[in-house]
Amino acid sequence: MRRPLVVGNWKMNGSRRSSIELAENIANSFRASDRHIESAVCPPDVFLADITSALAGSGVGLGAQNVSQFEQGAYTGDVSASMLAEMGCRYVLVGHSERRACFGETSGQVAAKFVAAQSKGLIPILCLGESLAERQAGRTLEVIAEQLDAVVEAAGLDAVSSAVVAYEPVWAIGTGEVANPAQAQEILAFIRARLGEKADTVRLLYGGSVNAENATQLFEQQDIDGALVGGASLLAEQFIAICQKAET
Ligand code: PEP
Numbered sequence: 001m002r003r004p005l006v007v008g009n010w011k012m013n014g015s016r017r018s019s020i021e022l023a024e025n026i027a028n029s030f031r032a033s034d035r036h037i038e039s040a041v042c043p044p045d046v047f048l049a050d051i052t053s054a055l056a057g058s059g060v061g062l063g064a065q066n067v068s069q070f071e072q073g074a075y076t077g078d079v080s081a082s083m084l085a086e087m088g089c090r091y092v093l094v095g096h097s098e099r100r101a102c103f104g105e106t107s108g109q110v111a112a113k114f115v116a117a118q119s120k121g122l123i124p125i126l127c128l129g130e131s132l133a134e135r136q137a138g139r140t141l142e143v144i145a146e147q148l149d150a151v152v153e154a155a156g157l158d159a160v161s162s163a164v165v166a167y168e169p170v171w172a173i174g175t176g177e178v179a180n181p182a183q184a185q186e187i188l189a190f191i192r193a194r195l196g197e198k199a200d201t202v203r204l205l206y207g208g209s210v211n212a213e214n215a216t217q218l219f220e221q222q223d224i225d226g227a228l229v230g231g232a233s234l235l236a237e238q239f240i241a242i243c244q245k246a247e248t
Contacts, residue, residue, distance in 0.1 A: 004205050004246040005104070005164060005221070005226035007063060007125060008233025009093060009207075012044055013176055019043050023051045023089055024065040025236035027058035029243075037226070037246045039234065042195035045079050052076050052088040057143045063091030063125070066099060081120035092117045093228075095147065097170045107150035115153050118159055121174035125164045125228065127207070128191070132171035138167075148194060161198035164205060165191055165229040172208025174230055179208055181217045181224075212241035219246055 014022065023041060030039065040061035043051045049093040052062055065169075068078035084092055094117060095110035100209055105113075110126070117124045130143040132154075144167070152160050167187050172179050184206045192199045206218050207228030218224050 002201065002225045005203050005205060006037060006039045006239075006243045006246050007091065007166075007205065007226070008039075008128040008239050009096070009228060009230050010040040010041065010043045010234060011098070011230060013234055014044070014046055015045075016050060017045045020054050022234065023054035024235055025058075026239060027055045027060050028081045029236070029240045030058045030060050033247055034089065035243065035247060039056075039243050041239075042091070042093060044116060045084075048084075048087040048089065050144060055123065061090040062088050063093065064089050064122075065093050065120070066112050067092045067094065067117050069109055069116050071116065071156075072128050072207065078133065080115045081122055084117075089122060089244055091121045091125055091164070092217050094124045094126055095151075097129050097168060097173060101170070107147050110147070111151045111154035114163070115155050115159075118155065118163070123163055125205070126160070127166045127168050127228070128171070129168040129170045129208075135171065139189065144187060144191065145194065148191060157196050158198065161195055161202050164203045165195075166205040166207050166227060167191060168207035169216055173208070176209050178214050178218075179206070181221050184208075184218060185221040188221070192223050209215060212238050214243065215242045216248075219248075 040063045042063035042065045064084045094113045099105045114124045128142045128147045188204045203225040205226045205228045210227040211232040
């Protein structure tokens with residue numbers, strides 16, 4: 001059995017105060033009930049220490065949104081995997097489409113970040129997804145395969161199988177346009193099949209405009225083990241409701 005996982009990606013939103021409040025609300029909900037699913041939030045790095053404290057004893061994990069591919073040194077602005085681990089992070093997103101599109105991260109860099117994260121005991125959440133133009137050109141599977149294979153080549157199949165993979169079609173992120181469950185299932189089944197022998201144990205997430213209303217249908221799909229949630233994770237009630245849907 002794969003334990004469901006729901007991860008909130010807060011992106012570059014919120015103040016220190018609002019972030020602590022959000023984390024406390026989510027943590028309180030988890031403390032008040034006996035949840036079977038696993039959950040984590042990825043705040044901006046500058047708030048990691050505050051959020052670690054706010055989540056203490058709740059079982060809600062901490063993640064980061066990005067990691068340097070380098071271990072240490074003259075890399076102004078970067079944050080290393082060991083620094084994130086020291087701050088209490090369990091997870092880190094790698095290859096989010098906003099990092100690929102806005103900051104020019106290549107599949108090679110994403111693979112190096114994946115390796116750096118795992119070498120320090122972090123669990124990478126590898127994000128894969130095609131743009132609208134790529135989907136319309138019928139290139140979805142080719143794009144997903146290229147993004148996935150770059151990491152498998154660098155890290156090995158076993159390493160990728162011990163991580164988490166999120167399918168996030170770029171056209172569904174922050175747009176309100178969710179992939180229909182069958183579309184998401186098709187791509188996640190493709191990803192699982194590509195992961196070989198250990199594929200059955202790998203947790204695969206869907207991300208892209210997930211909310212409390214559409215979550216149930218998505219979670220009913222065979223290869224969807226949870227969600228990576230952006231916008232809706234900024235509202236405690238929405239995020240908690242999505243977690244509850246993953247529970248059933
Ligand atoms: C994301 O940023 O990973 C994401 C899925 O965002 P949203 O839920 O807002 O589409």
